[in-house]
Amino acid sequence: MSVRSPHRGRFLLALTTALTGVVAAAAPAAADPGGSSPPAAPLASAFDTAAARYDVPRDLLVALGYAESRLDMHVGTASAAGGYGLMHLASNRAARTLDEAATLTRLSPAELRTEPAANVLGAAAVLRSYADQAGLTGVTRDDLNGWYGPVARYGGGTEASVARLYADTVYDLLRAGFTGRGEAVSGRPVAPRRGVLERAAVLGGIGTLSTDYGPAAWAPASTSNYTTASRPGSHPVNRIVIHVTQGSYAGSISWFQNPAAQVSAHYTVRSSDGAVTQSVREKDIAWHAGNWTYNTQSIGIEHEGFVDNPAWFTDAMYRASAALTRSLATKYGIPRDRSHIIGHVEVSGATHTDPGPNWNWTYYLQLVNGVTGIGSGTVHTSASTLNVRSGPGVSYPVVDVVANGATVAVYCQTVGSTVTGPYGTTAVWNRIGTNRYVSDAYVLTGYDGYIPNVPRC
The missing domain is CATH 1.10.530 (Lysozyme)
Structure with missing residues (x-):
């Protein structure tokens, strides 16, 4: 009914x-x-x-x-x-x-x-x-x-x-x-009854892997959404174009399969875990750049999310995408620099703004160039917890706390506001997760300031 x-x-x-009329909760003491x-x-x-x-x-x-x-x-x-x-x-x-x-x-x-x-x-x-x-x-x-x-x-x-x-x-x-966004859903055991979809191939499983890039699943776009070619023989491949899907991972892959879309990309990267799906073979021309010359000479990589919400740009996504870009650059002899690894917004005549101002090019290019270390440290504070902020400075909102004595991963480091803590006075901030930063003044990493082989944010 x-x-x-x-x-x-x-x-x-x-x-x-x-x-x-909803009332905000009080901030934790930290x-x-x-x-x-x-x-x-x-x-x-x-x-x-x-x-x-x-x-x-x-x-x-x-x-x-x-x-x-x-x-x-x-x-x-x-x-x-x-x-x-x-x-x-x-x-x-x-x-x-x-x-x-x-x-x-x-x-x-x-x-x-x-x-x-x-x-x-x-x-x-x-x-x-x-x-x-x-x-x-x-x-x-x-x-x-x-x-x-x-x-x-x-x-x-x-x-x-x-x-x-x-x-x-x-x-x-x-x-x-x-x-x-103020919602909290607790995990629970689930056993979905998939019906006929139980027999559907699991993307990333046996039989659905890309033959171009081993870690990727294969989910082909509609033939109405790309041009068959024989690159690099038919056209040189000299650029990689970075996109943001303006939608979900599964929804974007599905859109490429819709003959009405008239768009596609070679690869799409998932936000949560960095999973990669290929929709167009590298030899073929995906319709992703809005410029035919760029389309013929580039590989397009979509990233799940929206340009106005940096929460989508996780470290898992950055690292998986950078590994793919590094592989493509090696395969096609593409220089690993910002002249050849570009955003959609930088395509001549582009009407799109992706990947937008929230995309961290410094971090991404360091990962592409092999600076991929992940540091670690122990939080020390006179309080029971340390505030975690959305950016590298005390002016950014508090988004979480970490307990005194907790071990944290350090994905990258950057300069922010100067803070004095147990380990001196410093302007170095550590990113310990997506949009989650703590001052290095409160973290024992074994190094004075920057950690070797950990990227700059």
């Missing part, structure tokens, strides 16, 4: 009021000065209301939104695949979830695209309609594991292995747990 809401105005007014509170949880009421209204498991909704967007509305702008909002309500040839949501909720497409509460409600309505069509009942809807088919269908994948990749990503998040 389809559930509709005839009172959309009253619903959105009430939910908007609820969203603005060692370095200038502490501030983590962001509040403004989406809680939206997920509560949508889950209850359409009888969809709340954590499933949150996990789907986190997989699609890290729960970010992106100011109502469309993804590369024509998806909107934190739930990626899509309008393209393969997925029409935006139109379906409008029909089911009687909310306008504009509301669904731009208002968080409406966007979440629309996704819940679509998932519920898919569950009804799959035969889920009031009892079976309570079982997370029974929603695998509706989740896979929501992703819009036209090829079984990509549909499975999409749904598996959501269930992997439920299994591991995650936090973001």
Whole structure:
């Protein structure tokens, strides 16, 4: 059955009021000065209301939104695949979830695209309609594991292995747990009932590996989205172009398989773990740069995420992408410098801005050139915990804490504000995770300042 809401105005007014009334939690007491509170949880009421209204498991909704967007509305702008909002309500040839949501909720497409509460409600309505069509009942809807088919269908994948990749990503998040935008979902055992997708190839498994780059999975783009060639014989390969997908990993791979897309890239790199999928053979010409000459003479690498949210650019992603770029540079004799490893924004005539200002070129090029060490250190502070900040300085927000005596990995180091701590006065800051920095004045690394063979951020 389809559930509709005839009172959309009253619903959105009430939910908007609820969203603005959430109170921020207090910041933890910690060692370095200038502490501030983590962001509040403004989406809680939206997920509560949508889950209850359409009888969809709340954590499933949150996990789907986190997989699609890290729960970010992106100011109502469309993804590369024509998806909107934190739930990626899509309008393209393969997925029409935006139109379906409008029909089911009687909310306008504009509301669904731009208002968080409406966007979440629309996704819940679509998932519920898919569950009804799959035969889920009031009892079976309570079982997370029974929603695998509706989740896979929501992703819009036209090829079984990509549909499975999409749904598996959501269930992997439920299994591991995650936090973001004020939402916290605890990990739990899951055993999704995949149905016919149980027989689908697992990207990265036996039989689906790239023949060009061993660590990559193979998920071919539609032949409508690239040009067959015989490079480097037919065209020299002298550049690598770095892109950001403006969408999710599985969604981007699926988009390349959609004949209507008219775009593709040779490789796509996942944010969470650096997994790599190839969609176009290196010998062929992917349509990624928006400039035919650049297309013919380059390899395009997409990176999962959005240019306006640096949380997507994880160390796992940087390191996996850099290893791929290093391999390509060696294979084709491409110099490992910024004249030959460029962003999409640097392509002549480009209308795209990716990878954007949050992409760390200094760090990436050092990794490409073999400066790949990871340091370690022990936190020492007179307090019980040390504040972790989103950037290298006390003016950046506090995003976490680490306990006194904890061991931390140091992925790269950079200059920031000057801090005095147990190990002297220094402007060196250590990145211990994605957008997570602590002053070197509080970390015993065995070195005075910079650690040898650890990249600069």
